[in-house]
Amino acid sequence: MSKPLIEVSGLAMRYPTGRMALTDTSLTLNAGELVVILGANGCGKSTLLRCVAGILQPTAGQVHVAGEPMTALAGRPLAEARMALGMVFQNANLVKRRSVIANVLTGTLGRHRNWKTALGLLPKAERPFAQRCLEEVGLGSFAEQRAGTLSGGQAQRVSVARALAQRPLALLADEPVASLDPEASEELMGLLRRLAHEDGLGVLCVLHQPDLARRHADRILGMKGGRVQFDQKPADVQEVDVSSLYTKPAPEALPA
Ligand SMILES: Nc1ncnc2c1ncn2[C@@H]1O[C@H](COP(=O)(O)OP(=O)(O)OP(=O)(O)O)[C@@H](O)[C@H]1O
Structure with a gap:
């Protein structure tokens, strides 16, 4: 079997406030796989994602992305390694007054550092590729539309196209369906699953909807109190495993 795309081992994260957000967290993500992270508010899901993305430097442990030791990199090499990881957030964060295709083109900027992009000019040569990214998310005919006119579901799909423009x-x-209705949520999760299964991307996705996780994930990772509680195929995850993630631990069991 080939090496995992993302390997996280023994990750710990203590914020400057003293809050221990992650304790000895390990996981793998393979190419072509959609893994969903479930867990209650404050259990460390976003912290984990931000450590994997190289946005936060963990207190201990390692993150490898395609063999690159992210946690050992800094500066330009870290910025370049981070291009392998496309981020999708709770909100699409599009520039509303710009066209949809201009928003997608911003995803290519990290690959074009020159005086033109420093002045805010978008790389025109990337337009056909940006159009393909839009088609990939089913919005090819929306290229010239102003981003502010899109529905929440469409805007979120454009944010996926922008991430794809990075060639990740x-x-x-991180909770990509938080502001979407059930139909748009289903559609977005279907899109993420297709990008994994058909295009071979690895997808690591935080959700608060166990039912969506069961329908779309190849594996579900349950987190509680900054630790991974289980890492299993949806069919092997029992209802009690899921509900245990949302019951409060006794105060003495919480990390300091
Ligand atoms: N910048 C920060 N400084 C200090 N503590 C933080 C910071 N960010 C998060 N925390 C704390 O770390 C713990 C984990 O937070 P995190 O945001 O990773 O949880 P989460 O599982 O993503 O929560 P949610 O589901 O509410 O988004 C929480 O106790 C939180 O208060």
Whole structure:
């Protein structure tokens, strides 16, 4: 079997406030796989994603992305390694007054550092590729439309197209359906699953909807109190495993 795309081992994260957000967390993500992270508010899901993305430097442990030791990199090499990871957030964060295609083109900027992009000019040569990214998310005919006119579901799909314009190996999605209705949520999760299964991307996605996780994930990772509680195929995850993630631990069991 080939090496995992993302390997996280023994990750710990203590914020300057003293809050221990992650304790000895390990996981793997393979190319072509959609893994969903479930867990209650404050259990460390976003911290984990931000450590994987190289946005936060963990207190201990390692993150490898396509063999690159992210946690050992800094400056330009870290910025370049981070291009392998496309981020999708709770909100699409599009520039509303610009066209949809201009928003997608901003995803290519990291690959074009020159005086033109420093002045805010978008790389025109990337337009056909940006159009393909839009088609990939089913919005090819929306290229010239102003981003502010899109529905929430469409805007979120454009944010996926923007992440794809980075040419990433993996997508990290932090509650990407939080502001979407059930139909748009289903559609977005279907899109992420297709990008994994058909295009070979690795997708690591935080959700608060166990039912969506069961329908779309290849594996579900349950987190509680900054630790991974289980890492299993949806069919092997019992209802009691899921509900245990949302019951409060006794105060003495919480890390300091
Ligand atoms: N910048 C920060 N400084 C200090 N503590 C933080 C910071 N960010 C998060 N925390 C704390 O770390 C713990 C984990 O937070 P995190 O945001 O990773 O949880 P989460 O599982 O993503 O929560 P949610 O589901 O509410 O988004 C929480 O106790 C939180 O208060």
